[in-house]
Amino acid sequence: MEGNKTWITDFALLGFQVGPALEILLWGLFSVFYTLTLLGNGVIFGIICLDCKLHTPMYFFLSHLAIVDMSYASNNVPKMLTNLMNQKSTISFLPCIMQTFLYLAFAHIECLILVVMSYDRYVAIFHPLRYNVFMSWRVCTVLAVASWVFSFLLALVHLVLILRLPFCGPHEINHFFCEILSVLKLACADTWLNQVVIFAACLFILVGPLCLVLVSYLRILAAILRIQSGEGRRKAFSTCSSHLCVVGLFFGSAIVMYMAPKSRHPEEQQKVLSLFYSFFNPMLNPLIYSLRNAEVKGALRRALRKERLMC
Numbered sequence: 001m002e003g004n005k006t007w008i009t010d011f012a013l014l015g016f017q018v019g020p021a022l023e024i025l026l027w028g029l030f031s032v033f034y035t036l037t038l039l040g041n042g043v044i045f046g047i048i049c050l051d052c053k054l055h056t057p058m059y060f061f062l063s064h065l066a067i068v069d070m071s072y073a074s075n076n077v078p079k080m081l082t083n084l085m086n087q088k089s090t091i092s093f094l095p096c097i098m099q100t101f102l103y104l105a106f107a108h109i110e111c112l113i114l115v116v117m118s119y120d121r122y123v124a125i126f127h128p129l130r131y132n133v134f135m136s137w138r139v140c141t142v143l144a145v146a147s148w149v150f151s152f153l154l155a156l157v158h159l160v161l162i163l164r165l166p167f168c169g170p171h172e173i174n175h176f177f178c179e180i181l182s183v184l185k186l187a188c189a190d191t192w193l194n195q196v197v198i199f200a201a202c203l204f205i206l207v208g209p210l211c212l213v214l215v216s217y218l219r220i221l222a223a224i225l226r227i228q229s230g231e232g233r234r235k236a237f238s239t240c241s242s243h244l245c246v247v248g249l250f251f252g253s254a255i256v257m258y259m260a261p262k263s264r265h266p267e268e269q270q271k272v273l274s275l276f277y278s279f280f281n282p283m284l285n286p287l288i289y290s291l292r293n294a295e296v297k298g299a300l301r302r303a304l305r306k307e308r309l310m311c
Contacts, residue, residue, distance in 0.1 A: 011096050011186070012172045013089040015080070016271065027084040033283050034077045040286030041066040044296070051299040057135040058124070061117045062289065064144055065246075068113065069282035072106040075099060076177040076278055083176065093167070096178040101159045103278070104180060107254070108151035108205055114247050115209040116143050121243060122216040125223050154201060161194050179274055181258075202258050210251045217244055245288050246281070253277035 016026065045066040048054045076099070083089035091099070123134045158180065165187040175182040180198065184191045257273045289296055 009093050010090050010171065011093065011178070011183075013079075013083050013091055013176060013178075014172055014174045015083050015089055015176045016268075023084045027081055030077065030081060030084070030279070033279065034073060034081070037073045037077075037279075037283040038070055040283065041070045043300075044286045044289065045070075047296070047299045047303050051302060054295065054299055057120050057137075057140045058117065059295075060140050061113055061120060061144065064147075065110065065113050065117070065285065068106050068109050069285055071102070072110065073279060073282045075102045075106065080176045091178065096173075096183070097159065097162060099178045100162065100180050100183055101155050103177070104158050105152045105155035107278075108154050108201075109147055110250060111205045111209055111254075112147035112151060113144075114243070114250065115213060116147060117243055118213040118216050118247070122220060125220050154205070157197065158194070158201070161197060165189050165191065165194070175271060175274070177274075177278075181270075198258065202255070206251060206255050206259070210247070210255070213247050213251075246285055249284065250277055250281050253281070 016023075018026070045063050048059045048063040048066075079091065079099070120135055124131055127134060162180070162183065165184075166189050167186050168188045170186060173179075173182045173186065184194055253273055253276045257270060257277065
């Protein structure tokens with residue numbers, strides 16, 4: 001049996017399996033969404049860099065989130081758009097594995113950055129007098145670098161475990177990109193170790209951080225309700241609710257995708273879930289932060305009026 005196995009050099013991405021007319025419609029729709037994702041996150045990143053009033057730890061991490069969202073979408077969407085316009089949707093083995101690796105790395109980074117942002121809000125509300133000590137630029141830099149390094153190392157573990165598997169057919173990936181679960185279905189060997197590592201990573205990257213975020217925000221909510229000043233309460237709630245919306249959208253869809261019983265989610269439904277947290281979330285994040293955050297809206301107005309602040 002081992003001698004009959006051959007290494008697959010190309011995969012066929014089945015995508016959404018719709019008619020030609022709907023493919024053109026999806027291509028136009030997703031092209032607009034992708035453009036908005038790059039534009040929105042690019043604007044957020046730009047105003048954070050240019051506006052000195054946003055040179056704070058919270059916006060430092062928000063700039064990292066914008067970079068991750070642009071990278072996240074750029075890893076999946078261009079190939080998906082190309083496949084929608086081509087009858088033969090194929091991807092070579094190495095680019096496919098690299099897409100899986102980057103997809104996992106950026107997903108892990110987003111999870112950790114969101115946790116760090118919740119910690120930043122927690123410190124700002126419960127330890128305002130020592131905020132500059134707990135969230136110094138040195139601490140922020142260490143947290144950001146650690147998030148990036150750990151995420152790529154964890155994704156590298158998944159990559160090594162995938163590369164040890166033989167892929168001898170079929171060569172069709174029932175997805176619009178090389179999503180890890182869809183890739184593992186093509187392996188002609190036992191993938192139990194991969195599944196165990198994925199589940200453990202979900203517990204560590206999704207469930208654990210989500211519990212920490214929820215606990216911290218329950219305490220934050222209780223603290224906000226005790227604020228006497230109406231303006232202070234409004235400002236604190238506006239900032240925290242924006243972050244909580246992003247956390248709910250990302251963690252919720254990812255947990256349903258990777259931790260719910262697979263029998264309850266047919267493959268087409270899994271594609272929609274993947275589309276949601278890998279495509280729609282990066283597009284919605286800048287809208288959520290710009291529309292619900294007074295400081296970001298103020299920075300946008302200053303940028304539109306071409307006001308320059310001396311740093």
